[in-house]
Amino acid sequence: MSNLVVIAYPTLEKAEEVREKLFAFQKEYLIQMGDAVIAEKKPNGHIKLHQIFSPTGAGAATGSLWGLLIGVLFMVPLAGVAVGAASGALAGALSDFGINDKFMKQVASTLQPGNAALFVLINKVTLDKVLAGLEGTGGEIMQTSLDHSKEEALRKALHEHIKENEQSGSAA
Structure with missing residues (x-):
């Protein structure tokens, strides 16, 4: 406890x-x-x-990494990083532990x-x-x-x- x-x-x-x-x-x-x-x-x-x-910062960093990986697969790495960072930051901001x-x-x-x-x-x-x-x-x-x-x-x-x-x- x-x-x-x-x-x-x-x-x-x-x-x-x-x-x-x-x-x-x-x-x-x-x-x-x-x-x-x-x-x-x-x-x-x-x-x-x-x-x-900072859950927002950690989410943005993790999202950027995943966005880069997905972006490379679809031949748009910069767009993948941007979308990944934004979605990761949003997820981090919404999670409170x-x-x-x-x-x-x-x-x-x-x-x-x-x-x-x-x-x-x-x-x-x-x-x-x-x-x-x-x-x-x-x-x-x-x-x-x-x-x-x-x-x-x-x-x-x-x-x-x-x-x-x-x-x-x-x-x-």
Whole structure:
């Protein structure tokens, strides 16, 4: 069963930094993600999704290849590429997998302008190691499908190191 976690950050850069950490954890087989998208609320209120995979681009590339092959068979390779790219891009744009774009835009609409939200669809996770790696990264949990104890552990890990820094700063 997959779990969805949505964390709000004050900037796009901070959300991207945390997403990069998650990608590093994935390379170490500590987490398996189905999707990791950042939704940024622009100052004008527009929501921009920063996705790791573009289905439109992938569809256009695949369509171009198939169009070229079919075009060569019928002696019109350039027309085949053009038709293949257009149909592939259309098919890619119409297919949406991972986290639903409409849902992400709806949740991100509650952000303050300039803020960003990291949406992560988690398939598998070694929770203790990932939480230790995310310690002190900040962010506010907007929504999760985790059980209460795991959600609280995540919330604590995000803010743990920050509180320690505040205490050591006030003691100095």
